[in-house]
Amino acid sequence: MWGADVSDDGVYHLYVAVALQQALYGLGWAAGARLLPASRPAMRAWAAFSLCTAAGLGLAVMRPLLPPWVGVVGANVFLLLPFVLVWRAVELFFGLPPHRGWQGALALGLLATLVYLGPAPEQSTTRAWVMLLAIGGIIGAAALRSHGPMRHEFGPVVAWVVHLPGLLAALVLLAVLAGVAASPHRHLQDLASLDLALPLGYGMLLACNGIHLAYGGMQLTRLARRLLHLSRHDGLTGLLNRRAMHDVLQDEWQRHLRLGSGFALLMLDLDHFKQVNDRWGHHAGDLALVHTARLLDRQLRPTDRASRHGGEEFLLLLPGVDGLTALQVAERLRQQLQADPVALDDGMRLGLTVSIGVAGLAPGDDGVAALLRRADAALYQAKADGRNQVSLAPDPPPPPQGPPNRQRLAQGSRRARADEF
Ligand SMILES: Nc1nc2c(ncn2[C@@H]2O[C@H](COP(=O)(O)OP(=O)(O)OP(=O)(O)O)[C@@H](O)[C@H]2O)c(=O)[nH]1
Numbered sequence: 001m002w003g004a005d006v007s008d009d010g011v012y013h014l015y016v017a018v019a020l021q022q023a024l025y026g027l028g029w030a031a032g033a034r035l036l037p038a039s040r041p042a043m044r045a046w047a048a049f050s051l052c053t054a055a056g057l058g059l060a061v062m063r064p065l066l067p068p069w070v071g072v073v074g075a076n077v078f079l080l081l082p083f084v085l086v087w088r089a090v091e092l093f094f095g096l097p098p099h100r101g102w103q104g105a106l107a108l109g110l111l112a113t114l115v116y117l118g119p120a121p122e123q124s125t126t127r128a129w130v131m132l133l134a135i136g137g138i139i140g141a142a143a144l145r146s147h148g149p150m151r152h153e154f155g156p157v158v159a160w161v162v163h164l165p166g167l168l169a170a171l172v173l174l175a176v177l178a179g180v181a182a183s184p185h186r187h188l189q190d191l192a193s194l195d196l197a198l199p200l201g202y203g204m205l206l207a208c209n210g211i212h213l214a215y216g217g218m219q220l221t222r223l224a225r226r227l228l229h230l231s232r233h234d235g236l237t238g239l240l241n242r243r244a245m246h247d248v249l250q251d252e253w254q255r256h257l258r259l260g261s262g263f264a265l266l267m268l269d270l271d272h273f274k275q276v277n278d279r280w281g282h283h284a285g286d287l288a289l290v291h292t293a294r295l296l297d298r299q300l301r302p303t304d305r306a307s308r309h310g311g312e313e314f315l316l317l318l319p320g321v322d323g324l325t326a327l328q329v330a331e332r333l334r335q336q337l338q339a340d341p342v343a344l345d346d347g348m349r350l351g352l353t354v355s356i357g358v359a360g361l362a363p364g365d366d367g368v369a370a371l372l373r374r375a376d377a378a379l380y381q382a383k384a385d386g387r388n389q390v391s392l393a394p395d396p397p398p399p400p401q402g403p404p405n406r407q408r409l410a411q412g413s414r415r416a417r418a419d420e421f
Helices: 007-035 037-061 068-080 084-093 100-117 119-153 155-183 190-193 194-232 242-259 271-280 282-299 323-337 368-384 408-420
Strands: 263-271 305-310 311-320 352-361 388-392
Touching: 007 194, 007 388, 037 068, 037 084, 037 194, 037 271, 068 119, 068 242, 068 282, 084 190, 084 194, 100 119, 100 271, 119 155, 119 194, 119 242, 155 194, 194 242, 194 388, 242 263, 242 305, 242 311, 263 271, 263 282, 263 323, 263 368, 282 305, 282 311, 282 323, 323 352, 352 368, 368 388
Parallel strands: 352 388
Antiparallel strands: 263 311, 263 352, 305 311
8 A cells, every 4th residue: 555565475465355355345235236226325335435445455466567656546546535435335324414525525635635646655655644644534534423323223332333443443543643753763654664564454354344244234234124114014004014913912912811901902994995096096095094094193192003904994902991982082083084184196185984893802802803803893883884983892791600710811812822813
């Protein structure tokens, strides 16, 4: 780098290894960018950073075979300017407001400085100054800039594990410069010596691996979280999907068995929804579903859960609530939906009504499926009674008399687990 001697066998092989590693990471990021459109800009920046540093290291190790302008200045340009891409990639990864102007000015300034210094050996010390100062400064600034968002998204431990080495590396680089500058005994030319080429090579190896592993790991974590979210939520409304609600209901049933806590279910079905689609189009139907989901989300307590149960059908779980109270909640929701028409794209207002079946957990219910069947029957009743109304399911016959025993509880629990809905 900057004309430092890499002819020693150990240093040469180390730099070749780092170059190959960077090239491979670069190809990996480029492939990732093709596969994941949502993360493409940041991945492209990482790919460009990796491939440019690979090219820079390649030129540095081939320096004896190349003209000085290519072997020295070219290598330094390819090694230094990609660090501006690190700054860019970090901003893109966390969706931070871009600093394109500063980044462009920095890249141009560094390019002009390297060209101005040229390949002459007597400038190697100044080149080293410029390189170390810029790399240390950019790594430190990128770490500081991304610390808050990284902490927020991945937690303080991850943020410090990723940033501490980066900040330490930046401090070490700047301390080396300050130490050399302050010491009357050490000549600045030391920076270009073989002594520094080896630790710097290892430093690059560790830093590059650290950057790729940290950001690759965070990318995978993000992806895994996204997949988990998609597998449990309805894509249109953002509410829980049927499978996730199944798990929530089983948990609530287990809580009931342990603590005796009650709960109620509301099954909602938009009225004449087929006509909405037929008359106003499928997009208007989708808007109506989103509108309904938002209303439910706004109106329910934080402990209540709402899911999209099927096409135009929603299921609500109200913990700690009996059937009569749930009936009042249902009536309130019915009135609110009726009073709040959907705003269509062309400014039209589309009125909606809903029928709601309500069932509160009763002693005769031996599992979630039984309660669901009762809520479904109540919904059917509300539809049959003319729609735009709520209906409460009658309690099932109480279980045979006698003290509840462990065997019955266990039976209920097993049945609940086997429940399909
Ligand atoms: N736009 C849109 N429509 C959907 C979606 N899922 C289901 N549907 C439609 O919802 C309609 C449901 O129609 P029906 O089951 O006949 O019920 P309905 O017309 O609401 O009649 P009642 O329930 O008896 O009042 C069908 O036309 C489905 O195509 C969706 O995601 N988006």
